[in-house]
Amino acid sequence: MLSLLVTLAFSFSVRAEGPLALRPDTACEKRYVVSFMNAAPGFFTDEKGNKQGSSFEILQEVIRRLGCKVTEETSSHFASTEGFVRNRVDIFGITNKSEKMNKTGEFVEMYRVPRSLVIRKDALLTEPTIESVLKNKKINFVGIIGGLFFIKESEKEKLFKEHRLREVPGPSEIYTALDEGRAQATFSSPAFTAYYLGKSDKLKKFKVIPDHKSEWQSLGFYLSTNRLSKTEREKIKGLIHGIRQDGTLLNIQKKYVQPEDFDYYHPEKTKDVGRL
Numbered sequence: 072m073l074s075l076l077v078t079l080a081f082s083f084s085v086r087a088e089g090p091l092a093l094r095p096d097t098a099c100e101k102r103y104v105v106s107f108m109n110a111a112p113g114f115f116t117d118e119k120g121n122k123q124g125s126s127f128e129i130l131q132e133v134i135r136r137l138g139c140k141v142t143e144e145t146s147s148h149f150a151s152t153e154g155f156v157r158n159r160v161d162i163f164g165i166t167n168k169s170e171k172m173n174k175t176g177e178f179v180e181m182y183r184v185p186r187s188l189v190i191r192k193d194a195l196l197t198e199p200t201i202e203s204v205l206k207n208k209k210i211n212f213v214g215i216i217g218g219l220f221f222i223k224e225s226e227k228e229k230l231f232k233e234h235r236l237r238e239v240p241g242p243s244e245i246y247t248a249l250d251e252g253r254a255q256a257t258f259s260s261p262a263f264t265a266y267y268l269g270k271s272d273k274l275k276k277f278k279v280i281p282d283h284k285s286e287w288q289s290l291g292f293y294l295s296t297n298r299l300s301k302t303e304r305e306k307i308k309g310l311i312h313g314i315r316q317d318g319t320l321l322n323i324q325k326k327y328v329q330p331e332d333f334d335y336y337h338p339e340k341t342k343d344v345g346r347l
Contacts, residue, residue: 099139104298105130106160109145110241112266112327113165125262125327126165129181132319133162133292136310147240149217161299162307164292167219176293179308182320183287184335186221186258188280189268194255201282204256205229213237213245213254220245221258221288242267249277260288261332262324269329315341 107114113126134141144154148166155163156175168178188201194210197203204210205226212230214220216238219227230236237254239245246267248254259279268274292311294304314320316338324336334340 099137102140102142103134103137103161104142104144104159105134106144106146106151106154106163108148108151108166108241110147110243112262114145125324128323128326129314129320130162130164130292132314132323133307133310136313137307148215149240152217155293155295158295158297161295162292165290166293167221167288167290169218169293172293175297176295177304178289179292179294179304179311180289181291181311181315182336182341183289184260184262184332185287186260186282186285187264188256188282189249189259189264189277190256190280191249191252192276192278193252195278199278199280201280201284208233208235210255211235211237213239213248213257215242215245216240221260223285246273258282260290261328261335265328265332 107124107126107130112124114122114124116122144151144160146154151160151163151166152169152172154160155172158175163172163176165181166172172178188199188204190199190204190210212222212235214222214227214236220242222230227236237248239248242263245254245257246263249257250273264274264279268277292307294307296304299307318338320341321333321336321338325333328336
């Protein structure tokens with residue numbers, strides 16, 4: 072059954088000779104395989120067919136500075152993870168840390184953000200806290216198949232045991248399930264909340280509760296330890312650091328998050344990211 076799921080997941084993967092490499096006259100002869108999740112706000116196409124998205128733009132900048140040709144792979148989170156652990160991908164991101172991918176890759180942090188609980192207002196009986204919502208057996212959560220999507224492993228296990236966790240292929244399906252009432256809550260990040268709820272009247276139906284007690288969510292890139300040499304990985308890590316510190320990260324994220332969340336991506340706020 073697992074092999075069937077993997078096969079089906081990869082059948083939806085999109086592979087393309089990408090425009091990410093913006094220097095065709097480069098002396099770099101290597102072609103890198105880069106993978107990113109085919110889901111907004113990380114990646115999407117606008118009404119004119121132009122590629123956009125926070126993960127896509129950051130990865131585009133990494134490759135531009137690297138100066139090499141690339142092959143793009145876009146797919147679900149599950150398929151992207153499988154492709155990486157099966158040594159088919161050089162760089163995957165932006166994603167969170169994964170014990171599974173740690174076995175074949177090195178995680179390079181790009182930034183950290185606090186997660187938030189997003190819950191339907193019509194599911195609330197009293198002023199909620201994250202702890203009370205997790206304990207309330209009348210409230211069902213929704214998350215991503217094969218991923219955590221800002222939920223802790225211990226929380227996922229608890230919700231599964233209580234039959235309170237519905238899993239779907241990607242972020243779009245998460246917010247559709249919430250909007251239609253098939254689930255009442257999820258954990259999110261500033262970019263996901265802004266894209267799926269902040270740009271419409273849908274946000275009025277939900278309460279967003281920042282989680283200031285938990286460790287902030289670490290997001291970044293996985294570099295393949297089997298396909299990339301240590302020298303290559305160190306070079307890419309340096310490029311990622313430069314993108315944080317010269318303000319490029321902030322300028323990209325300003326397109327995809329609310330103004331009150333800009334500080335999370337500011338060079339001064341991210342100067343120690345990747346060292347901890």
